Amino acid sequence: MDTTAMRTRLVEVVVPVYDEQRALRASVTRLHGYLTSNFPYGFRITIADNASTDNTWQIATELAEELPHVRAVHLDEKGRGRALRRVWSRSEADVVSYMDVDLSTDLDAFLPLVAPLLSGHSDLAIGTRLARAARVERGPKREFISRSYNLLLRSLMGAGFSDAQCGFKAVRTEVAQALLPGVEDEQWFFDTELLLLAERYGLRIHEVPVDWVDDPDSRVDIVRTALDDLRGLVRVTRKTLSGAAGIPVPPRIQRAELPRGMARQLPRFAVVGVASTLAYLALYSLLRPVIPPLAANALALLVTAVANTAANRRFTFGVTGSDGALRHQFEGLIAFLVGLALTSGTLALLPAQVPHGVELAAVIAANAAATLVRFLLLRVWVFNPRRRTAR
Template sequence: MHTTAVRTRLVEVVVPVYNEQRALRASVARLHAYLTGNFPYGFRITIADNASTDNTWQLATELAEELPHVRAVHLEEKGRGRALRRVWSQSDADVVSYMDVDLSTDLDAFLPLVAPLLSGHSDLAIGTRLARSSRVERGPKREFISRSYNLLLRSVMGAGFSDAQCGFKAVRTEVAQALLPGVDDEEWFFDTELLLLAERHGLRIHEVPVDWVDDPDSRVDILQTALDDLRGLARVARKTLSGAARIPVPARVQRAELPKGMAKQLPRFAIVGVVSTLAYLALYSLLRQVVPPLAANAAALLVTAVANTAANRRFTFGVTGSAGAMRHQFEGLVAFLVGLALTSGSLSLLPEGVSHEVELLAVLIANAAATLVRFLLLRVWVFNPKRRTVR
């Protein structure tokens, strides 16, 4: 009797696919068998084919005919975010979720993922590969990319969640449908933008440590991924600053409050930080052609640090006039020294003969860590309004 009552709740599991004829049948059959035998709630598996050019769509329709609670949706345009938006926005389930077709995440984590959403305890839930209790098998390249990206999110955007890219997420349907109009990306940045928007509105994000095994067939362009992410972060920061990121959310959801003034300072600091980071990478790349890495790093960091302090002085913390400008720059050099130590240390740890792209990523990670320190120093020390009032 108890099981029947529980199964009246419905969870929709979306499997977005693009040219996945190799793995689709085995993965969906495995997922269906697991949910049928182990999942105590009602479920629906939706295969969302986004413009595959191989035999994926035919296999998806066959699976929908063969297996109960499986359906297939076809999109004419490519994009994982686009596929999730289509299915989630039309869903009648209590909770919508998705997982990658390779099923890299252990399915035993699925019930802990959705249970807090069905109980109303949380609004969104994500699997995290970066928790201490997570067990992860993947190559150093993917590990480096993932940790770099999430460090950038935490340091530049102030994100509180630990793993934005894990393909294992769930959202209460009413929350997803409220947030989707505020999410612009249709590709891989979709997850990050959704999470940042949710956190901006004070929604509760539950994290589940997962066991995860890397798919060896994955192909990632490291530099292009980093640049796309920076562009996405810059766009989100602009929207937040302009107020366009504010959207209606369910009224009963309580919103978290940031310390006084930080709600306006964070997006402005993020915009300055993204522009400074791009300028730093460009200047470092130019100088690297004529001087060694450490010298190029120091020169690029010094120039952008001076400009960064000046921009944050006026734009982020609203300090105008020339009074105290020299003191602010002098104190801002403390943050410069922290950044110099972090970036120089990261470069010195690199083995000889690494590619220019790896150099750039190393200094990008260290720069992200230095950015977090910079914001804290600027907020609580350099531009602290109490200091200005006393003086």
């Protein structure tokens, strides 16, 4: 692609700010200088002031007058998500992006971030501080909270992306404008919700390992932000299970479809699985003081496996009547044996004097892996409608 053609492509960089009079001028000047000298595409920097109470807005308007390709937008309410929604929803750029005003992320990662979006290879792109190739300098408290939060996303929501909180993201504008109506949050959970929604529609998320240096003067209340994110996770999980999270997506955005019937089966299987897990834990905890752990595990699994197969037969896969019930229970025991092998193997590997809490956590993790295998076996073998039709 020649230089003239590249310059006709436009990337909008949003810098959300609230009471950032200390850092705003130096950061935007540095960002503008870097993009002018090193970025091969056209760009626009938008300073989005979230109802600042200091001189941030005055500095933003001065920068817009002094520097080409810089503009300022003022909002009357706080909220990073609200600022991004306002600018992205009205942008005519090819790609919209944002970065934190402290420029903690090395700017050399910006071109690798947006290039796959401009070429059409990906739909969204995020910087990740959790990849092996990333180089990160930050305190243990932030490191622990960040890794714990992203672990929750992967384990509870099945997220495939590694770092939801890095303030360094970009989206194809048509994709952003299609997804924004389905995103409710206006604060820090905004981009996590956007990414989860994008994954549900099978959109392609590109990850770039970044060099990142923590800003010691950051204004972010990480504990409050973490609690807000957890509340957001609960809300999104509830919407997903209730089937209320869908939004219309334009035909130009390719949507990945789940196999037939799975969109209905997965939430029901999850509900049955949660109930079975709670019953299993209760049985295991009651049996553990009176019999050895391997025996307690086997008995608790056997009882809940029978109930689980019966519940999934009726509610998840819609099989009614007594025809084939015994065969289904027998075949369901195959999945039970897989779970027994995983959990028993986990218990056998634990040291003899391990605390009860660690033992219980290990059993839960093994049981989660067995649950995934169980769903696949039930769907493609035990309750496969082709087998029922053939019979």
